[in-house]
Amino acid sequence: MTQPSVCRQRVVVNLDNGLHLVPCSQIARTSRRFSCDLRIVNGDTTADSKNVLDLMQLSAIKGTELDIEAVGDDAAEAIEELIALFDSNFDEP
Amino acid sequence: MAPNEKMINKRGIAVSPGVIAGPALVLGVEDFRIPQRFVSVDAVSSEVARFEAALDAVCRDITENEEVARRQLGDQYGAIFAAHYQLIRDPKLIEEIETLIRDKCFSPEFASSRVLRKYAKEFQNLGSRYLAERATDLFDLEKRLLKQLLGERREELSHLTEPVVVLAHNLTPSETANLDRQFVHGFATEVGGRTSHTAILAGALEIPAVVGIGTFLSSVSGGELVIIDGNHGEVIIDPDEATLDRYRDAKARLHSVAERLLSLRPLTNETKDNVRVQIFGNIEFPDEVVHCTERGADGIGLYRTEFLYLEKNAEPTEEDHYSAYRQVVSAFADRPVVIRTLDLGADKVPASEEFSDLASENTVLGLRSIRLSLENLALFKTQLRAILRAGVHGDIRIMFPLISSLLELRQAKMILADVMEDLEEEGVAFRKDIPIGMMVEVPSAAMMASEFAREVDFFSIGTNDLIQYTLAADRSDPAVAQIYNAGDPSILRMIKMVVDAGLESEIPVTVCGQMSSDPKFLPLLIGIGLRQLSVTPHAIPALKEVVRSITLEEAERIAEQALSLDLARDVEHHLREELKKICPDLIL
Incomplete structure (x- = not known):
């Protein structure tokens, strides 16, 4: 068996209203396309990135630093897509 | 069954006494009732x-x-x-x-x-x-x-088939008025204050109620067992066995005190040294007359007619008014019934829609009550005609609310005279010598009480509004509930001024409003010279017991001490301690 790949990347929330329901649902929808385990960490709180309710509870307001962690075959690809979401600022103006 | 480890205790303002436990019906955030919590x-x-x-x-x-x-x-x-x-x-x-x-x-x-x-x-x-x-x-x-x-x-509040306690963000006065007493055994709301209309109505319905609890509905789904303690302002969701037992005891104890107090009914309201104090009832609905007669009330000191306007979505007709008034007065053949004319804001009266644009957000200081009646003469005259006509059947008296200047009083009296003239011309029977009184509830009226006393037949001090206007504290806002206080020295002085003005002109003075229903204020009010009170009907037996347990001298001493205190807090404490000495089991 090959060692599953582990990826970790830090992002900063740049949304005026924080990571609210709409961006959380975009993250969850994107995450569910991948088979790897995906987590987002804010300090002591860890959320399953495929779960909207979990993500909301990160309570990530504007400026919060989050760590995205992925473990599994498509980890690198998944992280890349999530970073792209943050980079586009979730299509908010 | 579900375990009870999740007992939640909430505190609010107690507005209608009694204790009740029952399954919760949650209204407000959602309008759905969950009929069934478990399935087989x-x-x-x-x-x-x-x-x-x-x-x-x-x-x-x-x-x-x-x-x-x-x-x-x-x-x-x-x-x-x-x-x-x-x-x-x-x-x-x-x-x-x-x-x-x-x-x-x-x-x-x-x-x-x-x-x-x-x-x-x-x-x-x-x-x-x-x-x-x-x-x-x-x-x-x-x-x-x-x-x-x-x-x-989907079940509606009006289609209940089994007993519930209602938990809601807010109940409007008309919703409260329409609660089915057979099935709604108590209610608790997130908003509201001690003297909001909803609270007054809960007292009228005689079901335990707590308001102003703050956000709590998100912790209730409906169907849970809930205790509503209308004496202490407590709401307990999913109580454990020990708590339930405690409440069963409290209920039994309250019941026995109530039984004993009711036995006072045939006795006269007088002090130990034979000073007669008249206790009238405040009512909203004609049906409530029974609550007053069965407790030995001396009459009706305040019949609030607003609910004639709120119950339907149309302006009540002269006949609607007349039949309601007649029903009340027939129950009290020889005792007085004081009918207060419309006391609502423009936003609440269907017929005044043309004025509701004018109604500012702060209706408390806006076009309401007698001001609205004077702007809307058709509406006002309809009510006055009905009162005058019903007057031939008993001792009906008329009272104008929210009078703030002599001009306003004179205008109202002039319109009453016009209506009398119309009835005379039409050959309709009415009471020509109907006594005319006014509410003293605006500080300006209290300041001018001596002048007003020469132009009316009686005063009734409306403490709810008087406190609100004097202390500039909204009576329905829990955030300023500490400021809104009947024991405030400014309020005691204001009441004394009005009582003195009444004595000077030899016209009777009554105190209506929540303050007079609270037994601890009674010795003080008697001590400063009041001989008439108008109260929530359920408070009559307890007040009677207080009257019958003191002497005038004691009451005067209690009043004198109360008037010497600077702070509302100290006044309250003093009155509470005195009541404890007079009638210990009335302290809840």
Whole structure:
């Protein structure tokens, strides 16, 4: 068996209203396309990135630093897509 | 059955006494009632299937909403519904709900409500206000699911078939008035103050009620056992056995005190040294006359006629007024019935829609009460005609509310004279010598009491508004409840001024308003010279006991001491201690 790949990347929330329901649902929808385990960490709180309710509870307001962690075959690809979401600022103006 | 480790204790303002325990009917955030909390083990798989079907239907609705929103409003609005879709399709959420149905035999309605409200509560604790407000999205989803699940079974407040206690964000006065007393045994609301109309109505319905609790509905799904303690202002959700026992005891004890007090009924309201004190009842509905007669009231000191206007969506006719007044006066053949003319804001009177644009946000200081009547003469004259006509059947008296200047009083009296002239011309029977009184509830009227006393036949001090206007504290706002205080020295002095003015002109003075229903204020009021009170009917027996337990000398000493104190807090404490000496078992 090959060692599953582990990826970790830090992002900063740049949304005026924080990571609210709409961006959380975009993250969850994107995450569910991948088979790897995906987590987002804010300090002591860890959320399953495929779960909207979990993500909301990160309570990530504007400026919060989050760590995205992925473990599994498509980890690198998944992280890349999530970073792209943050980079586009979730299509908010 | 569900375990009770989740007992929740909430505190609010006690507005109607008594203790009751019953299953909760939750109104407000949602209008749905969960009829059934548990299902039988055999039904579990069909109930899960029912839940999944409802979920599919909700998802179809959301998708439709999303398309419409994207087309008509733009993508960012459509995205909100896309988020709702993700949320309700969340595998973890669905699993949680289905587990409750499978393992605990929760009904799908109860399980969905429980789980969504649990998350809503967690959202409410999130780091920013904006995130916390997302709880609303969860309530929205809950509403959608319940609507699907309950379908035709949606139950309305007016179609109850078994006893409940109602928990609501707010109840409007008309909702409160229409509560079915057979099944609604108590209620508790998140907003409201001691003297809001809803609170006054709860007293009239004689069901235990607590208001101004603050946010608590998110912790209740409906169907839970809830205790409402209308004496202490407590609401206990899912009480444990020990608490339930305590409440059963309290209920029994209250019952025995009430029985003893009722036995005072045939006795006269007089002090130990034979000073006669008249105790009248305050009523809202004609039916309530019974509450007064069965407790030995000396008459009706305040008949609030507002509910004639609130009950229907149309202006009451002269006959509507007349038959209500006649019903009240027939119950009191020889005793006085004081009818107060309309005391509402322009926003509440259907016929005054033309004025409701003028009604500013702060209706308390706006066009309401006698001011509205004087602006809307047709409405005013209809009521005056009915009062005058009913006057031939008994001792009816008329009272104008919210008088703030002599000019206003004179205008009102002039219109009354016009109406009399009309009736005379038409040959309709009416009471020509009807006594005319006014409420003293605006500080300007209290300051000018000596002048007013020469132009009316009686005063009635409306403490609820007088306190609100004197201390500039909104009576329905829990945030300023500490400031709104009947024991404030300024209020005691104001009342004394009015009583003195009445004595000087030899006209009777009554105190109506919540203050006079509170037994601890009674010795003080008698001590400063009052001989008439008008109170919530259920307070009559306790007040009678106080009257019959003191002497005038004692009352005067208590009043003198109270008037020498600087702070409302000290006045309250003093009066409470004195009452404890006079009638210990009236201290709740």
